[in-house]
Amino acid sequence: MTTSAAAAEAAGPxxxxxxxxxxxxxxxxxxxxxxxxxxxxVPHPGTPTDRPLAGRRVLLVGESAGLVAxxxxxxxxxxxxxxxxxxxTPLVAEGWDGIVDxxxxxxxxxxxxxxxxxxxARTTEAIRAAYGRWSEEARFGRHVYLxxxxxxxxxxxxxxxxxxxxxxxxxxxxxxxxxxxxxAGVVVVDLDRADATAIAEAVEREFAAxxxxxxxxxxxxxxxxxxxxxxxxxxxxxxxxxxxxxxITGGARGVGFAAARSFAETFGCRVVVTGRGELPEExxxxxxxxxxxxxxxxxxxxRARTPGDLAELRREITRADEARTVLGNLRRAAEDGxxxxxxxxxxxxxxxxxxxxxxxxxxxxxxxxNAGIDEPARFDRKSAAAVIRTVDVKVTGxxxxxxxxxxxxxxxxxxxxxxxxxxxxxxxxxxxxQIDYAAGNEALARLGFWARDDLGLPVQxxxxxxxxxxxVIANYSAAVRYVSTLDPAEGxxxxxxxxxxxxTAEAVFLGRIGAVLAPGQLRGFGMLTGHPDLPRLHxxxxxxGEVEEYALFRSLRTRWTLEAGAHPCLTDLRIDGxxxxxxxxxxxxxxxxxxxxxxxxxxxLHLREVHRFTxxxxxxxxxxxxxxxxxxxxxxxxxxxxxxxxxxxxxxGEPVAAATLVYGPEPASLPAPPPVTAPEPAGxxxxxAGWLDWAGVVFREERPxxxxxxxxxxxxxxxxxxxxxSFPPAHTLSPAAIETxxxxxxxxxxxxxxxxFTVERLxxxxxxxxxxxxxxxxxxxEWRGESAGREVLLAEGVALGH
Numbered sequence: 001m002t003t004s005a006a007a008a009e010a011a012g013p014x015x016x017x018x019x020x021x022x023x024x025x026x027x028x029x030x031x032x033x034x035x036x037x038x039x040x041x042v043p044h045p046g047t048p049t050d051r052p053l054a055g056r057r058v059l060l061v062g063e064s065a066g067l068v069a070x071x072x073x074x075x076x077x078x079x080x081x082x083x084x085x086x087x088x089t090p091l092v093a094e095g096w097d098g099i100v101d102x103x104x105x106x107x108x109x110x111x112x113x114x115x116x117x118x119x120x121a122r123t124t125e126a127i128r129a130a131y132g133r134w135s136e137e138a139r140f141g142r143h144v145y146l147x148x149x150x151x152x153x154x155x156x157x158x159x160x161x162x163x164x165x166x167x168x169x170x171x172x173x174x175x176x177x178x179x180x181x182x183x184a185g186v187v188v189v190d191l192d193r194a195d196a197t198a199i200a201e202a203v204e205r206e207f208a209a210x211x212x213x214x215x216x217x218x219x220x221x222x223x224x225x226x227x228x229x230x231x232x233x234x235x236x237x238x239x240x241x242x243x244x245x246x247x248i249t250g251g252a253r254g255v256g257f258a259a260a261r262s263f264a265e266t267f268g269c270r271v272v273v274t275g276r277g278e279l280p281e282e283x284x285x286x287x288x289x290x291x292x293x294x295x296x297x298x299x300x301x302x303r304a305r306t307p308g309d310l311a312e313l314r315r316e317i318t319r320a321d322e323a324r325t326v327l328g329n330l331r332r333a334a335e336d337g338x339x340x341x342x343x344x345x346x347x348x349x350x351x352x353x354x355x356x357x358x359x360x361x362x363x364x365x366x367x368x369x370n371a372g373i374d375e376p377a378r379f380d381r382k383s384a385a386a387v388i389r390t391v392d393v394k395v396t397g398x399x400x401x402x403x404x405x406x407x408x409x410x411x412x413x414x415x416x417x418x419x420x421x422x423x424x425x426x427x428x429x430x431x432x433x434q435i436d437y438a439a440g441n442e443a444l445a446r447l448g449f450w451a452r453d454d455l456g457l458p459v460q461x462x463x464x465x466x467x468x469x470x471x472v473i474a475n476y477s478a479a480v481r482y483v484s485t486l487d488p489a490e491g492x493x494x495x496x497x498x499x500x501x502x503x504t505a506e507a508v509f510l511g512r513i514g515a516v517l518a519p520g521q522l523r524g525f526g527m528l529t530g531h532p533d534l535p536r537l538h539x540x541x542x543x544x545g546e547v548e549e550y551a552l553f554r555s556l557r558t559r560w561t562l563e564a565g566a567h568p569c570l571t572d573l574r575i576d577g578x579x580x581x582x583x584x585x586x587x588x589x590x591x592x593x594x595x596x597x598x599x600x601x602x603x604x605l606h607l608r609e610v611h612r613f614t615x616x617x618x619x620x621x622x623x624x625x626x627x628x629x630x631x632x633x634x635x636x637x638x639x640x641x642x643x644x645x646x647x648x649x650x651x652x653g654e655p656v657a658a659a660t661l662v663y664g665p666e667p668a669s670l671p672a673p674p675p676v677t678a679p680e681p682a683g684x685x686x687x688x689a690g691w692l693d694w695a696g697v698v699f700r701e702e703r704p705x706x707x708x709x710x711x712x713x714x715x716x717x718x719x720x721x722x723x724x725x726s727f728p729p730a731h732t733l734s735p736a737a738i739e740t741x742x743x744x745x746x747x748x749x750x751x752x753x754x755x756x757f758t759v760e761r762l763x764x765x766x767x768x769x770x771x772x773x774x775x776x777x778x779x780x781x782e783w784r785g786e787s788a789g790r791e792v793l794l795a796e797g798v799a800l801g802h
Contacts, residue, residue, distance in 0.1 A: 017591060017607040017668035017732050017764075029468050030484035032509040033531065036230040037152040040527070043379065045211050052208035054079030056093065056140040061126050062102025063119040067196065070578060071102065074200030087118065087758040091125050095133070096145035098185075099126055102202055103170045104192045105150045108163050112399045120391065120439075121384035123170065127177075131380035134181050137684040138555065140519070140547040141185040144207055147174045148199055149246045153192030153218030156224055156446040157506075159219075163194070164202050165450035169391055172426040174444025175213050175524065176435045180379055180516035183550045185209075195375065213429075213524045214566055227508065229530035231663070232494075233501030238416065239272040240267035240499060241611035245358065245364040247272050249347045249397060250371030252326045255421075255491070259368065262492035263499065271338075272364070274371075276555070283731075293324065341739045347397035348369045350404075356403045362414050366499060367405070369610030370421040371397055372440065376433030387436040394440035398447050402457065414741065417502055419489075420448045422463040424483060426691045427508050431482050433559050445506055450506050462498055463508040467491050475732065481602050484511035514539065516602055519547045519556075539640040541731030545631070549563070553600045553635065556593055569735075572698040576691050578621040581629075584731070585722070585736035586648065588658045591732050593633035594644045594661045605642060608725035609670035610762040611660040617692070617755040629656065668765045670784075670791050691755075692746050696721065699739040699761045704772075710776040712740050733764065734771035737793060741774065746798045760797025767792040 062068040066084050067217045080528040080601045085091050103119045109583035125143070134143045149167025152160045156168065171188045171634065176185055183429045187210035189202045202217055214224040216362040240246065240263065251260050251273030252711045260271045285296055297317050304310040326342070345356045347369070354637055358366075371393050375386065398420065405411050406419070425434050427443030443464070448461040486509065498507060513525070513533040522541050526533065545560035565571055588611070594607060614798040628651045635644045646663040698721050714736040719728035722735065760781075771792055785793030 008144050014307075018342075024565065025280060026559075028480035028484045028512075028514070029487050030511040031490065032465065032484075032486055032494075032511045034230050034766075035508045035510050035528075035530075036156060036506065037225045037227045037508065039216055040226045041221050042212070042224045042527075043222060044205060049208060051079045053204055054080065055079045056097045056207070057083065058207075059083045059085060059094075059096040059099045059124050059126060059130075060102070060256050062100065062106070063104050063115055063122070064102065064106035067102055067106035067194065067199075070101075070196035071199050074196045075100070075203065078200060078204050079146050079547070085122060085126065087122070088438065091122070091129060096130060097142070098207060100207070100684045101126070101145070101147045101170060102199070103147065103149070103650075104166050105148050105191075105199075111402060111455075113166070116391075117388050120169060120388055122507055123173070124379075124382070124384040124387050128382075131181070132700040134184050135380075135794055136549040138184055138539075138549040138557075140183050140550050141209065142183065142559035144187070144210065145174060145177055145181075145189045146186075146203060146207055146210075147171065148203070149188060149190045150194045151190045151216075151446060152192055153216045154223055155188070155190045155214050155216045156449045158348065158452075160192075160463050161790065162446065162450040162453060165446040166395065167397070168426075168443035170447030170754055171438045171446070173215060173439040173444070175429040176425065176438040177379075178518045178520045179429060179432045182552050184520075184521065186520065187212065188214045190214065192218045210520075214478060214524065224527055226527035227510075227529065227531075230507065233497055233503055233507075235497075235500045236502030238502065240269045240366060240416075242656065244269045244416075245272060245360055246270070246363040246364065246366040246369040246499075247274070247360065247482060248370050249345065249401070251368065252329065252342055253322065255327045255464070255488075255513065256298065256368075256370040256468060258488050258492045259370070259465070259495045261341050262496045263366075264333070264340055266496040267500075269338045269339070269366075272343055272356070273344050274347070275326065275338060275799075276344070276346045276566055278344050279342045279382075280326055282327065283320070283323065285320045285324050286327050288324065295319065295750060297321075297643050305640045344684040346555065347400055348392055350400050353404050354407070355405075356383050357411060362410045365416045366419065367401055367417075368419045368421065368499075369394075369401055369417065369444070370396055372421070372437070374434065376437075378433055379435045385440075386575045389434040391440040391443065394444045395447065395632075396443055398451075399716075401716065402451055402455070405457070406639065407456070417499065417504075418448075418457055418459045419499060420444045420453070420459065420461040423463045424463055424465045424508065427463045427505055429521060430502075431459065443690065448506065458502070458504050459505050461506040462495065463506065464491065464502075465511055480514065481516045482514045486511060490798065500553060509615055518552070519544055519550055519596060521730055534728045538725070538727035540592075540595060542723070542725060542727075542729045543589055544596070545629075548630075550596070553598065555635065556596045556631075556633045558593075558631050560589065560631060562622065562627045562629070564625045564627075567723050567725075568698050570622065571621075572695045573620050574693045574695075574704040575617055578623060580617075580620040580622060581627065581740045582615075582735065583620070584733065584802075586620065586732065587613060587629065587738060588729075588731055588735075589629070590646045590648065590657060590659045591661060593631055593646045594663070597633045597635040597644045599637070599642050601634065602610065603665070605663040605665060606667045607661060607662045607764055609764060610660040611760070613657075613659040613759040613762060615657045615757045616655060617757055618655060621648055627651075636756045657770070668763050670765050670794050673707065692740070692743070694743065699736060699745070702736070703734055710778075712744070712776075714740060714772050714773050714774060716770075716772065731760070731769060733768050734774075734785065737774045737783075741783050741795060741798060742800075744776065745798055758799045758801070759795050760795065761794070763794040765792050 075082050097759040147170040150164040151167050152162050174186050174188045187206050212224045214225050246263050248256050252275045264271045345352045371518045381714050422445045423441040425438040431440040445461045448459040451457045452459045466485045525537050545558040549557035633646045643662045648657040717736045719730050767787040770787040773786045775784050781798045
């Protein structure tokens with residue numbers, strides 16, 4: 001735990017609904033869990049509709065002209081308006097409703113194939129052509145990107161042949177798209193056969209309402225990938241030893257060198273790290289520490305006179321820093337007695353790869369493919385050549401290494417393990433600007449399955465999060481908002497354990513989930529089990545409902561369906577004889593909208609106040625056993641602070657509730673209490689009867705405490721008392737307190753109209769979830785809550801009008 005996090009915990013209860021979960025952007029280091037992904041049978045959760053593709057304008061792309069033509073015909077018979085982009089023809093930008101991407105599906109992979117390059121260029125051009133319009137579209141799922149892969153129907157996992165592992169490129173690309181196109185529907189469909197009818201049937205089934213990120217069809221059964229915790233690996237029968245050599249591509253700096261040191265220290269083995277250039281020569285910056293190098297950098301930058309000078313100086317400084325890091329790493333390793341040496345090797349160059357293997361004799365016994373590049377930029381700003389270059393390091397680098405291993409029988413016999421270095425960016429979607437990086441890493445994982453099952457090579461893939469201050473991640477402060485970072489010491493230890501185990505599978509290391517989520521990305525966590533953030537993620541999903549519109553940093557519109565009796569909270573209150581949604585539940589639904597409508601940059605903000613919370617009580621009645629609530633939230637900077645205006649309407653469009661959420665950089669504190677005077681007389685006592693009627697099972701009728709007519713002791717209401725779900729969402733404000741206020745205000749009113757319950761202002765301060773007493777103040781319409789002697793809730797201007 002960081003110092004700031006420890007101090008925050010010592011200060012008292014946490015703030016209410018921070019936009020970020022109080023993650024420290026300077027040091028978001030958390031332990032990771034080891035997870036594995038596996039295919040599980042799951043039916044489609046949606047309701048089938050007749051001809052869902054009818055009238056939809058679809059761009060169809062793919063590298064196999066024959067397959068594209070056949071699929072176009074099948075989709076056309078299903079009502080789609082197909083626009084083809086055949087190989088060798090220019091792309092015509094038009095108003096497509098979606099893109100169906102066949103990529104390299106229909107072509108079986110052979111080691112070293114390069115068909116993926118023109119296919120990926122075509123995909124890049126198609127997405128870039130649609131990017132501007134799709135990024136401005138707020139209607140959720142209005143546009144769909146659907147990638148078809150041919151990995152065997154189980155997304156490369158599970159038993160069986162993997163016909164086209166390079167489909168992993170498009171799987172990684174697709175799962176990262178929601179970061180940049182948050183309102184678009186995205187799905188990867190994997191098939192066990194690449195024929196036009198099977199493809200069209202799957203597209204028709206998945207296109208209209210994508211329900212999962214990755215879907216596979218094997219033998220007609222629909223599967224999705226599910227993640228579950230896996231135990232740490234025990235040592236295998238032959239872990240590396242002093243007589244062994246480990247070759248690490250791209251291992252001279254960052255994460256790769258951390259692994260190199262760990263292997264050399266743990267096993268006493270020889271480690272060879274590589275880089276694309278020759279070993280740097282010593283220069284004026286070689287022995288500078290960080291502070292001295294920073295001073296040298298500032299002096300060099302001061303020489304710039306033109307933009308050209310500035311660009312050249314930046315390149316010079318980057319080269320100098322890389323050389324200083326490489327030489328310093330090797331020097332310190334030698335001083336510590338570690339056998340780590342450097343060889344030049346661009347892993348995409350067959351001659352350089354062969355030269356390295358020749359220099360190592362009959363070895364190496366272990367090969368770690370760690371090389372990678374990350375040049376973050378939004379996808380519409382990346383050329384096809386830049387995208388291909390990023391993927392090439394992973395895909396072609398892997399093919400070059402495998403070819404070198406298979407080139408000589410003694411090398412194949414010596415190899416004990418080929419370890420691929422993947423990334424969470426490929427498995428679960430990376431940051432903005434990482435679409436090509438995610439594509440390359442996910443391709444590497446699927447190539448690992450293929451090489452293991454088709455070539456019989458011992459291959460494992462390890463998918464890592466961002467290592468704390470190490471690796472190729474260019475924007476650290478942004479990275480920690482997506483997912484927690486890994487302590488390099490823990491990462492190095494775990495890596496040595498994975499190598500020593502000798503397993504030939506994929507392992508994913510996952511820490512805590514950050515706050516930067518788009519609504520569509522929750523689907524990526526829907527089949528994840530055993531993770532500490534699942535309660536938070538499921539709570540987000542619970543109140544999110546069905547998204548109708550979403551504009552990042554601006555607005556959200558959703559539809560929430562409630563069935564009478566489906567949850568305990570929907571059985572307690574009756575209004576005019578009909579079951580009704582409690583006021584506190586509606587308030588929670590309003591507040592939850594603010595989790596998604598945040599200012600640009602995702603600053604750390606806390607929900608401080610709720611202004612003008614108004615509920616039309618008659619609108620809460622569940623007529624016919626079912627209620628549909630439409631919620632709209634719009635963010636705006638008003639009076640110098642971020643505010644979110646939220647409105648809820650019924651199925652007929654009539655207003656049900658509204659409020660304004662007010663945020664700030666610090667948690668709220670309560671104003672001083674008013675002077676103590678005699679409270680107003682309470683309303684008429686007696687049991688609830690008539691228009692508002694509580695059963696008292698969830699929200700028990702509270703009576704004034706003895707000797708204090710204005711104070712009501714509350715029975716705690718737990719989330720499970722309200723909701724029948726696997727992870728009942730925690731409430732922001734004590735629902736018992738809210739219902740008690742509604743009940744007591746109602747006691748003094750005539751119950752013969754629709755009624756509007758209004759709170760002018762709610763001040764939310766830490767501890768409000770645990771309120772165990774609510775007190776009616778001396779001033780009419782004011783209520784305060786207490787938790788263990790601490791005031792936590794202020795409601796001003798409470799009224800019930802008719």
